[in-house]
Amino acid sequence: xxxxxAARPRRLRRTTALRGLVRETTLRVEQLIAxxxxxxxxxVSRPIASMPGHAQLSVDMAAxxxxxxxxxxxxxxxxxxxxAHKDALGSExxxxxxxxxxxxxxIKRAVPDMLVISDMCFCEYTDHGHCGVINVPGTEGYNxxxxxxxxxxxxxxxxxxxxxxxxxQAGADIIAPxxxxxxxxxxxxxxxxxxxxxxxxxxxxxAKFASAFYGPFRDAAESPPSFGDxxxxxxxxxxxxxxxxxxxxDVDEGxxxxxxxxxxxxxxxxxxxxxxxxxPLAAYQVSGEYSMVKAAAERGWIDxxxxxxxxxxxxxxxxxxxxxxxxxxxxxxxxxx
Numbered sequence: 001x002x003x004x005x006a007a008r009p010r011r012l013r014r015t016t017a018l019r020g021l022v023r024e025t026t027l028r029v030e031q032l033i034a035x036x037x038x039x040x041x042x043x044v045s046r047p048i049a050s051m052p053g054h055a056q057l058s059v060d061m062a063a064x065x066x067x068x069x070x071x072x073x074x075x076x077x078x079x080x081x082x083x084a085h086k087d088a089l090g091s092e093x094x095x096x097x098x099x100x101x102x103x104x105x106x107i108k109r110a111v112p113d114m115l116v117i118s119d120m121c122f123c124e125y126t127d128h129g130h131c132g133v134i135n136v137p138g139t140e141g142y143n144x145x146x147x148x149x150x151x152x153x154x155x156x157x158x159x160x161x162x163x164x165x166x167x168x169q170a171g172a173d174i175i176a177p178x179x180x181x182x183x184x185x186x187x188x189x190x191x192x193x194x195x196x197x198x199x200x201x202x203x204x205x206x207a208k209f210a211s212a213f214y215g216p217f218r219d220a221a222e223s224p225p226s227f228g229d230x231x232x233x234x235x236x237x238x239x240x241x242x243x244x245x246x247x248x249x250d251v252d253e254g255x256x257x258x259x260x261x262x263x264x265x266x267x268x269x270x271x272x273x274x275x276x277x278x279x280p281l282a283a284y285q286v287s288g289e290y291s292m293v294k295a296a297a298e299r300g301w302i303d304x305x306x307x308x309x310x311x312x313x314x315x316x317x318x319x320x321x322x323x324x325x326x327x328x329x330x331x332x333x334x335x336x337x
Contacts, residue, residue: 027331028335029335030075033282033325033328034076034077034328036079038058038059038080041058042058044058044061045061049219051290051294053326054326059102062103062106063103063106063107063110066110069114074329076115079172081093083099086126088127088134095166096166101169104167104170104171116172117173117203120163121177122159127226131230131233133156134151135151136149141155149228153181153182154183156181161188164177164200174200175203176204185249185255189202202257203255203257206259206260207243207269208234209235209236209261210229211265212288214262217286217287240269251277251279255279257279257322258280258281259281259284260283260284260320261283263283263311270319275319280321281320283323284323285324293308293311308330309335
């Protein structure tokens with residue numbers, strides 16, 4: 001290697017054109033996935049206080065938003081439902097007339113080529129706010145040895161398979177199980193295939209951490225747990241080897257796309273997953289990542305555009321093929337501006 005003065009890396013940083021020519025990572029609109037929060041009603045756009053620029057939308061408004069996003073070049077939306085009724089089993093999640101099946105069908109009617117991804121979990125739908133069936137006396141599968149409040153894995157799997165079929169039949173192109181329930185990918189794959197839905201893909205939240213960055217999302221989805229937290233099924237933020245084991249299990253069970261969540265605090269996990277597995281990789285830039293930048297930008301402390309694009313580029317540089325981000329719409333404008 002040449003040393004100074006022969007080696008002058010700054011030669012290639014001298015102009016915008018030179019920097020663009022040698023740029024190693026290029027963020028593309030086609031990589032972006034926009035999350036949408038759907039609630040019952042008509043003409044509803046209810047702002048989410050902790051996530052400025054986002055709102056809970058009724059089905060008709062969500063279809064309009066999907067049209068606008070597709071016209072911008074964003075290829076996919078990820079749907080989260082706010083049900084009209086919550087119960088211990090989250091039954092609206094597997095109701096064909098439930099909020100996400102309604103939204104999936106409406107979006108596919110409005111924009112047939114828009115990819116619809118259904119977040120497959122129960123925390124928004126249950127009256128206790130946890131991601132499945134809770135171990136309490138009288139519940140099928142109750143096990144006193146596990147203690148009250150423990151999430152029952154296998155009874156939850158049965159409901160996940162049932163709901164996945166309902167959402168896919170309504171129009172979801174991709175089912176995205178997010179509860180970190182053991183066996184969730186195999187169960188959903190089996191349920192989809194058994195219903196003749198072999199072409200419905202699975203995007204697994206393969207490495208989802210019990211993160212402090214989810215706070216604003218729980219306001220947006222109205223899904224805070226009524227007791228405890230979700231660390232009994234989401235991963236310890238300290239564990240990397242465990243994340244790779246979780247990913248390997250989901251690959252073996254038939255996942256089509258992998259995901260790491262959150263993104264920015266877990267760039268090392270994204271990189272390791274990318275290096276070890278050949279499946280397409282998504283990363284979720286979560287609500288806390290978005291809201292803390294928004295808050296600082298509103299106070300004039302940082303430049304929102306520059307910070308957002310830098311963080312999105314970092315996620316892509318780490319190895320993500322696609323990014324779920326609340327900046328999807330803004331990022332299009334910034335990238336093209």
